[in-house]
Amino acid sequence: MTDRFLTVGKSLHRKDAWDKTTGKALYTADIPIENLRVGMIVRSPHHYARILDIDKKQSLEIPGVLAVLMSDDIPGDKVFGPLIPDQPSLARDVVRHLGEPVVLIIAETKRAAQEAANQIQVSYEPLGAVFDPVQAAREDAPQLHQDGNVITALNIKDGDIEKGFQDADHILDDTYTLPRIHPGYMEPETSLAVWGEDQTITVWVSSQHPFTDQRFIAAALDLPVENVRVKSGVIGGAFGGKEDSSLSILAALGAWAIKGAVRLVNTRRESFIAHPKRHPAQIHYKLGAMSDGTFTALKAEVHMDTGAYASYGPAVAAILTETLAGAYRIPNVQVESFVVYTNSPLSGAMRGFGSPQSHFAVESMVDSMAEEIGMDPVQIRRANILKVGEKMFTGVTLNETANALPICLDKAQEIMDRFRAVEVSPGKKAGVGMALAAQSMGLGANVPDDSTHRLEWAPDGKVLIHLGAPDLGQGLAMAVEQITAEALGLPYSQVESLPLDTLDRPNGNVTCASRMTYMAGNALIDASEKLIQDLLAHAGEILEVPAKMLVYKEGQIIKEDGKKLPVVEFLGRLAEKSITLTSESTFSFPYPEETTPQGLPIGMPHVLYCFGAQVARVEVDPDLGTVEVTHFAAIHDVGKVISQSGVEGQIEGGVATGLGYALYETMLRKDDQWVDSFTEYLLPTSKDLPTHYESIILEIPEASGPYGAKGIGEIPLVPTAPAVANAVKNAVGVRVKKLPITPERVLGFID
Amino acid sequence: MKTITVSFLLNGKKTSVTSLPNRTLLDVLREDLGLTGAKDACGGEGECGACTVIMNGNPVNSCMIFIGQIEGTQITTIEGLMEKGEFHRLQKSFVEAGAVQCGFCTPGAILTAKTLLDNNPHPTDHEIREGLSGNLCRCTGYNKMIDAIHLAEQGGLDD
Known part of the structure; x- marks a missing residue:
């Protein structure tokens, strides 16, 4: 099949990359000022x-x-x-x-x-001072703010929890503990x-x-x-x-x-x-399943340490809570989540926004349940994954992109078989583990989420994107340039995005929640169509023919007689009359009434999901407890690739951050001081990451997305830590329930 | 505290700087010479590699070099890597391979890679991972940087 796209899906050069390789790019600390x-x-x-x-x-x-x-x-x-x-x-x-x-x-x-x-x-x-969120939630704890320490208490129920556990042949109950993480x-x-x-x-x-x-x-x-x-x-x-x-x-x-x-x-x-960190959390997780592996009930209690001030704590709690059942159908659920003030540094937004925490619990527990029942880890997941049209416990119905879930499992199975066949290094024990993930997109229902962006067709033929939201370094600008070039049928080199300035740029809203390519992309496709209509109207006036007799294609206006006129000619004529072609469009994140359950707290639920699975092969030194991730595979559905190198970069970088969460990173309090430097807080280096790495990118189009795209910003780090924990369990039989998976924990010396 | 004056070769040009002796090469590059390609990501603790420059052929954390130590040295910063208006092959390969995301670590990583290739024209993956391990990056997971370094050492870049 030939690719019907001119620009979308290609690996192109980022336009900002040249200045970044020469030192010319001015970060805020670099801007010279008198x-x-x-x-x-x-x-x-x-x-x-x-x-x-x-x-x-x-x-x-x-x-x-x-x-x-x-x-x-x-x-x-x-x-x-x-x-x-x-x-x-x-x-x-x-x-x-x-x-x-x-x-x-x-x-x-x-x-x-x-x-x-x-x-x-x-x-x-x-x-x-009080540092433990469970202690801080008690009435006898020091009350840090006027209205007490508990800022959010969610209690979400679905089905009949008592009956759910009565129906279960196996019930497992564990507590998972997640550390404080620097965005880094x-x-x-x-x-x-x-x-x-x-x-x-x-x-x-x-x-x-x-x-x-x-x-x-x-x-x-x-x-x-x-x-x-x-x-x-x-x-x-x-x-x-x-x-x-x-x-x-x-x-x-x-x-x-x-x-x-x-x-x-x-x-x-x-x-x-x-500055805010990823929330430390304690997740008490109880799962019931029948002997054929079917999940019957989930009861969870979560305490999140949001530190001295709320930051995004309540919003993070929403996603943590909504994703506690992962990508699985669990008919009877009760989840209670508490966001608690403590005297710790603030916790707030960080890539994944609650779901790295929830997935460590659910994906560790699913493996434990598989072992309890005597099932294969992929088989138990296959028995419980949500299908298209089925409901999450929040009442959200999954759309057709949930077809990614069984494909993720098929791919994971193939890769696990391949990784299991790898020869084990002398003196080491090898293990293979996987985890599945569902990561929401968007800010949540009833949170205003409009994103406005503008196009300008400059007289030299260049199209300028007045992007209303910043590129954080991930490559948003490249993605929206590719989308706009596609929509206007222009070469990528002819489309350029401008840096954000509140003086005269539209408000595109916050770049976060795996959704800015989706939001800006949709707005810019619409703005491109408006721009073309405006161009044709002006061209009709200049040529003295009705606009509907003209057709725009790839930088040219085609007259009824087939004659092609370059757009630049018209732009020049308009510039003489001081007319600049611009168009603006707003895209609002869709929360369709029929698929958006009502009655939940503000910011809930999230209705659009990204899916993925990851497979880790580890080698553990049984004497030292050290864990090396030797092989890693990440399988992710992106709807439609906009920028090939951009998507790969998001996945590879996300996995690296996920591996830091799994193995190295924790902002401890030692001798009454917080770990506050990269000397003790270990970000993964090039030496620490798996030498065998593969990304498998799936494309199941999202109907509401620009050219079918959805988000990839967050999910690549979501299943990583549980995949590694499951591999460690597979290698040496130790279930580590507290991150990071340090040698001491593998050897059972602490916790 | 008395100031000192030091002379050195900076990006091929004779340069002299008068400064308090307790300042670092990174401070002087950024604050006195306007060369802001070298970054401070770890707070001047020599942990991140973002301030890497090449001193007498070796990559150094410029935040760990006091100004008195640079007398008579040859220093190359990222601003001095282009030759005759041409991008260095590593600058091209980093762009080509998609190894640049936020770009904050990029100058340091490219300069480290340059010294790596100067000393070992065809490094293995393992040697690249060792060589780059002092340059922290949170965006890329390093894979595309390793690809970029291979791309540069093997040639085949489009001009």
């Missing part, structure tokens, strides 16, 4: 304490110090938050986590700022703010949603939103972590205070302790 001043944040040394006094007198006397700012100096809103405005920009009266910002110093040099920071006298009265983007949080004339300010951010930064900055500085211009620097990775404001409010506050230019850059240590 008379730039340095911002530095004085942070809480306590996990929980009352602030008794802040004496800034001495620090103000240091030469080169321009401003020393506290909560009282903020002219507008003193707190912010993406869901709940509970987070102070600068602490007031109390600090609730180690590293919380207390004072902002602005100075001429780093040295002066550092000296001022050393001279600040803050008196604290330490309070008893290479570019730490940073922001650059420049005060302008007439009460205006321009702020560069490294952010997944600059329009939210704009709103927060305006509120904090008590300025009209239109006085705040937010621009996106090149972004050095985000992975969900930059959905929260990344220093933009404080950089803006500093610039406002000195009426000048201020840059703030977090050190990696600050990034660790003071």
Whole structure:
């Protein structure tokens, strides 16, 4: 079959890649600015304490110090938050986590700022801190916020849970524990703010949603939103972590205070302790099954540690909860989830947004159940996967893309057989494991999710995409350029996306939730059609023929007599009349009434799912407990590949992050301090990853997607950790229920 | 604290810098010389490789080099890798192989790869994995970087 696509599905070069290989790409920390001043944040040394006094007198006397700012100096809103405005920009009266910002110093040099920071006298009265979310949920725990520590309590039921367990021949009950994870983007949080004339300010951010930064900055500085211009620097990775404001409010506050230019850059240590992480969670999971493997009941209780402030905790809880049954049909379900404040650093959005946690529980448990019953791991999954038209326990009906599930299992079976045949290294024990995954797309029902993007056909024939959402580094720009080139029948080289600027770009909403290629792609296909109609209308006027007699194809206008005229000629004529062809379109994430169950808490349910399976082969040293992942395969349905290299890159990078979750990463509290550097927090290096790796990409078109595409941003890391845990169990018979799978856990020394 | 003046060859040009001695090569490149291709991702702790430059033919973390140590050295940063307006074959191969995502680690990874190929023109996968292991990347999973390095060592790049 010949490929009907010109551009979509191809492996092309990213246009931003050249500047990134030469050092020309300007990230926010790189942007040169005249008379730039340095911002530095004085942070809480306590996990929980009352602030008794802040004496800034001495620090103000240091030469080169321009401003020393506290909560009282903020002219507008003193707190912010993406869901709940509970987070102070600068602490007031109390600090609730180690590293919380207390004072902002602005100075001429780093040295002066550092000296001022050393001279600040803050008196604290330490309070008893609480770190465990189960303990913090109790009434006798220290209450960190006015309304108590439990911010979200979900209780979702389907069927008859008692009957479900009565019907079961086998019941298993386990607790799975997930660690705190750093998103690990290479570019730490940073922001650059420049005060302008007439009460205006321009702020560069490294952010997944600059329009939210704009709103927060305006509120904090008590300025009209239109006085705040937010621009996106090149972004050095985000992975969900930059959905929260990344220093933009404080950089803006500093610039406002000195009426000048201020840059703030977090050190990696600050990034660790003071910016949101993946939620640690404890998941109590009870599964019932009949002796033929059919699941009958699931009861789960989840405690999530969201740290000192809510961030996206309640929203993460929604996806964690909704995906607790994985891709399986379980007729009787009761799930209770609690999001709890503690004195830990904040937890918020991170790639997967709850489903890496839920899948570790469900996919570990499914393997345990297979073993209990005496079934093959693939066979038990085959008996329980949801089919097209069947309902998840939230009431969501799966569409035809669920046909990916049995194909994922077929492929996984073939690969497992192949991996099992690999010769074992001397002295090692080998094991093969797999896991399946269902990852939602979108922000959830009843959360407004409109994404607007604009096209401009420049007089030289180039089509400019005024992309309303930032490329985080994953290659969104390339994907939407490919889609737009396809829709207009133009070469990829003729389509270019522009960086985000709130001044004159449409609001495309936040880049997250595996959906921006889907959202922007749909909007831009529609905008392309509008652009063509507009072009034909103008061309008709110029040629003095009815527009309907003209046809547009691949950069040319074809007249009724078959004569082809290049579009550039018309664009030139229009430019002479000061007419620029533009079009704009908004795509709203669809929550069709007939397939969107109502009556659930806001943000639930998620109605569109991506599917995948992964297979790991490990070799375990039975004496040392070390685990090496030697072989790995990732099978993912993407609907339709837009960018071949982009999809591969998302899968390969996601798997690497998943392997870090499985084997290495955990932000522990040691000696009352948080692990806060890459010396102790181990990101996978090139030496740590499997040398045999394969991606298998499935294409089952999503009817609502641009050319059939759905998302691939998050799911590649979702089944990774349970696949590895299942392989370790297969190799040495040890079921590790707490991540990461360290040698001590494999040998059974801890937990 | 007294300033010191050091002279060195930077991207082939004689350069001298006057600075406090407690500053690092990374600080001086970024803050004094406007060369921001070298990045700080780990907080100046020598853990991430994002600030890698080539010093006398070897890859170094510029955040771990004090300015006094660079007197008389030859230093190549990512800004100096193009020759006569031509991209280096590793710059081409990183683009060609899709090894660039967010790009924050890219300059350091390319410079590390250059020294790897200078010393070992045809490395094995294993040697590449060893050689790159000081350059952290969260986006790519390294596979496409390894492909890119093979692409560069084997030739066959489109010009």
